[in-house]
Amino acid sequence: MAKNIVKTEYYKIDKKITFESGVEFGPITVAYETYGKLNDAKDNAILVIHALTGDAHAAGYHSENDKKAGWWDNMIGDGKAFDTSKYFVVSSNILGGCSGTTGPSSINPETGKPYGLSFPVFTIEDTVKIQKELLDYLGINSLYAVAGGSMGGMQAMQFVMSYPDMVKSAILIATTSRLSPQGIAFNAVGRNSIISDPNWNNGEYYDKENKPDRGLSTARMIGHITYLCEEAMYNKFGRKLQDKDHYDFHFDVDFQVESYLQHQGQIFVDRFDANSYLYITKAVDYYDPATKYGSLQNAFKPSDAKYLIISFDSDWLFPSVQSKEIVNTLMNLGKDVSYCEIKSPCGHDAFLLEYDVQSKIVKSFLDNHMTEKCNE
Amino acid sequence: MNKDYGKSKGLHLNYSIISDMIPENARVLDLGCGDGSLLKILKDKRQVRGNGIEISQNEVIQCLEKGLSVIQGDIDEGLKQFKDKTYDYVILNKTLQSTNNPEFVLEEMLRVGKKCIVSFPNFAYWRVRFYYFFTGNMPKSKVLPFEWYNTPNIHLLTIKDFFEFAQNHNFKIQSGIYTTRAHVRKGVQYNRFSNFFAEEAIFVISRD
Numbered sequence: 001m002a003k004n005i006v007k008t009e010y011y012k013i014d015k016k017i018t019f020e021s022g023v024e025f026g027p028i029t030v031a032y033e034t035y036g037k038l039n040d041a042k043d044n045a046i047l048v049i050h051a052l053t054g055d056a057h058a059a060g061y062h063s064e065n066d067k068k069a070g071w072w073d074n075m076i077g078d079g080k081a082f083d084t085s086k087y088f089v090v091s092s093n094i095l096g097g098c099s100g101t102t103g104p105s106s107i108n109p110e111t112g113k114p115y116g117l118s119f120p121v122f123t124i125e126d127t128v129k130i131q132k133e134l135l136d137y138l139g140i141n142s143l144y145a146v147a148g149g150s151m152g153g154m155q156a157m158q159f160v161m162s163y164p165d166m167v168k169s170a171i172l173i174a175t176t177s178r179l180s181p182q183g184i185a186f187n188a189v190g191r192n193s194i195i196s197d198p199n200w201n202n203g204e205y206y207d208k209e210n211k212p213d214r215g216l217s218t219a220r221m222i223g224h225i226t227y228l229c230e231e232a233m234y235n236k237f238g239r240k241l242q243d244k245d246h247y248d249f250h251f252d253v254d255f256q257v258e259s260y261l262q263h264q265g266q267i268f269v270d271r272f273d274a275n276s277y278l279y280i281t282k283a284v285d286y287y288d289p290a291t292k293y294g295s296l297q298n299a300f301k302p303s304d305a306k307y308l309i310i311s312f313d314s315d316w317l318f319p320s321v322q323s324k325e326i327v328n329t330l331m332n333l334g335k336d337v338s339y340c341e342i343k344s345p346c347g348h349d350a351f352l353l354e355y356d357v358q359s360k361i362v363k364s365f366l367d368n369h370m371t372e373k374c375n376e
Numbered sequence: 377m378n379k380d381y382g383k384s385k386g387l388h389l390n391y392s393i394i395s396d397m398i399p400e401n402a403r404v405l406d407l408g409c410g411d412g413s414l415l416k417i418l419k420d421k422r423q424v425r426g427n428g429i430e431i432s433q434n435e436v437i438q439c440l441e442k443g444l445s446v447i448q449g450d451i452d453e454g455l456k457q458f459k460d461k462t463y464d465y466v467i468l469n470k471t472l473q474s475t476n477n478p479e480f481v482l483e484e485m486l487r488v489g490k491k492c493i494v495s496f497p498n499f500a501y502w503r504v505r506f507y508y509f510f511t512g513n514m515p516k517s518k519v520l521p522f523e524w525y526n527t528p529n530i531h532l533l534t535i536k537d538f539f540e541f542a543q544n545h546n547f548k549i550q551s552g553i554y555t556t557r558a559h560v561r562k563g564v565q566y567n568r569f570s571n572f573f574a575e576e577a578i579f580v581i582s583r584d
Contacts, residue, residue: 306445327447328457331427339447340436357433361440368443 004077006033006060006070008100013133023120027109030134031056031100032092035076036084038140045088045140046366047131048072049148049155051351052223052280053272055099058091059084074355081362087144094155095130096122096279104275105206116275117203124151124287128158132166145366147171149351150318151280154287157300157326161289164303169369171362173310174351176322177296178288183317186226187281190219194274203275216274217265224264229314229347233257296329307337308365310358312350338365386519386557386576391417393553393560393578394469394493398422402464405429405489407451407481408471412439419444424465451484452476458488467493470576474528479545486547486583495578500534500571501556519575535577539566542581550580 008031016026033056038045048058050071059076061069070091076082082089093101096119104119135143146167148156153175160167179187194200197215205211228236241247242259253259293299307330311323320341330337342357344350351358391414398404402424406415409428412435418424428446430436439446451468452475466489468481473496475481485492497519498504507515514524522529533541535554542549554561554574563570570577 324449331447331457332459334462336445337427337447338436338440338445339449340433340440341448343433357437360437364437364440364443368440 003064003066004035004060005063006035006057007062008033008056010100011134011137013130013137017126017129017133019120019126020123021121025120028095028102028130028133029100029106030092030095030102030130031097032090032134033057033059033070034091034138035059035082035089036087038088038138042140043142044086044144045090045135045138045142046082046145046147047135047143047156047159048076048082048089048091049131049146049152049159050091050094051148051150051152052284053268053277054094054152055097056091056093056101057099059089071352075359075362081359082147082366083363087366088140090135090138090140092131092134094151094280095127096276096283098273098276099271101130103273104203104279105273114206116206119275119279121279121282123283124154124158125162125292127283128155128162131155131159132163141166143167145169145171147173147362148175149173150175150348151284153318154284158287158289160303160305161293161299164305167303167305169306169308169365171308171310171365172323172326173358174312174315174318174323174348176318177290177299177326178322179284180319180322183226184285186222186317187285190222191278191281193218193222194278197274200274203278205274211269212274213269216269216272216277217262219274219277220268220272221261221265224261226317227347227349229316229345231314231345232347232349235345236260296326297333300330300333300335304335306365306369307335308362309337309339310351310361311339311341312344312346312348312354313341314344314346315348315350317348386555387413389555389558389560390469390495390576390578393555394418394467394495395421397493397551397578397580398424398465401425403462404465404467405455405458405463406467406469407485408468408474409435409439409444409446411435412442412444412446414467414469415439415444416442451481454480455484455488460487461490463489465489465491465493469493469495470497472496473531473533475531478531478533482541482545482547486581489582491550491580491582493578493580494538495576496533496538497529497576498535498554498571498574499532500536501575502572503575505572517575535571535574536566536568538577538579547581547583550582552580553578 013028016024057070058072059070093099096103104115108115146156146159153172194215197212199210200212237256240256242256289299290296311320327339404424404426406428436448466485504515554570556575
């Protein structure tokens with residue numbers, strides 16, 4: 001079968017955007033991709049939002065020789081859960097990221113140098129504002145659905161809160177309305193590891209030969225531990241040794257799990273920017289609509305969107321109990337909400353792995369709700 | 377909740393009886409809604425606005441495939457997410473006898489629903505009595521097909537028990553329908569005849 005070739009596009013927001021902190025910032029370039037066609041009524045658009053270290057490339061391939069498909073390729077495409085024969089799917093790289101959207105590694109046009117730490121601290125609400133700017137540019141006034149997992153789920157729910165009249169439905173997967181102190185703690189250790197790398201140099205390393213790779217790769221290793229769970233680690237590695245059958249009595253890699261984490265850390269530094277990691281994890285830590293709006297109820301109240309909420313029973317980073325809190329709040333408000341806790345041995349990573357069940361659920365939710373709309 | 381038993385004519389009868397009890401456009405919560413068959417009928421025939429709660433992931437998915445709104449959850453944990461009198465009708469169809477704490481579940485239903493519909497297999501049905509009497513084994517039948525060691529029906533009860541329970545727990549039985557195979561009888565007062573001859577009972581109850 002011929003590969004579905006897609007292309008990353010760029011939109012430059014040529015004005016200053018006011019961030020939640022009060023800072024005015026611009027211009028901002030947004031990297032985005034779209035799949036499927038926007039219909040004449042312009043009411044079939046779905047915004048999908050990536051997780052912590054994702055990018056705009058959610059589906060398809062960039063060339064015939066491209067080996068790696070987009071991060072949600074199993075979910076987005078012709079006949080898939082986000083069926084591109086029906087829906088127009090938009091995906092963009094987060095504000096502050098390093099895959100095409102303006103972030104700390106981008107060149108500040110005023111100085112001709114990368115922003116580094118002069119990039120303003122932003123929040124999930126700010127990232128959603130940028131998503132909205134992109135949709136405005138694409139001529140989309142109404143979203144058939146907004147969907148995301150993990151941090152993408154935070155943005156999806158914030159989108160509903162920020163633009164309650166614009167969203168018909170929201171799909172929130174393996175997410176939370178506020179990260180647990182345990183989650184913040186892991187992010188803090190990750191940031192600490194970057195900041196304490198001497199090569200980080202207060203965020204000014206872009207023109208240096210040595211980058212804070214050690215710090216960033218350690219941060220990623222910590223992240224990966226939180227994305228798995230005990231069972232997943234047993235299944236994946238057990239206590240197996242890496243390419244050997246005895247201990248070597250040294251401090252280099254012995255166990256497969258060590259080797260895996262080291263590998264994940266190493267490949268991460270090639271595609272991710274240490275400063276972006278600091279900024280984005282901070283935005284995740286800050287996110288707390290219940291405090292901002294007075295209560296989670298107040299935050300969700302204005303919108304009449306339909307909700308689909310999915311969690312995974314082995315996810316301890318964004319545990320089911322946090323999804324249930326959202327579900328209960330929405331039920332209490334009398335909103336139309338469905339919730340499924342998927343059994344999975346994969347931990348938080350499940351939202352990128354458990355396609356079979358997830359696809360069935362998402363597809364049923366989207367397609368039925370489309371039929372209902374047509375019958376009205 | 378398990379509803380494998382009686383997936384036959386009896387089930388259709390059960391659905392149509394419940395469907396007849398519910399006015400159009402009512403707001404309905406179906407506890408232990410299984411694969412959503414009843415809720416789907418109520419949505420199509422009665423245009424209800426409905427939600428289901430179901431513990432099994434597979435059945436939740438089947439509900440979603442039918443286009444229903446469903447929450448995966450355990451009704452034994454209560455209905456604390458709902459305010460008082462949120463629903464016109466809360467349904468507990470063929471599920472009461474398999475809850476861990478029927479008393480708590482019924483109290484929660486009566487709090488959340490203006491009216492509630494409860495159905496269960498009658499353990500005083502004559503065939504059940506005779507089975508036990510003559511064989512000395514735990515009764516099995518079409519509606520109670522399980523062995524004692526694998527049955528989900530851990531709180532079996534009789535129509536008489538339910539009337540006594542209503543009195544002790546301060547709720548009213550507004551109407552009752554007794555079914556035996558295809559035979560249907562109505563009654564709001566307790567009588568021994570129904571307790572003996574009804575295989576299943578469906579009650580509409582309310583707090584006031």
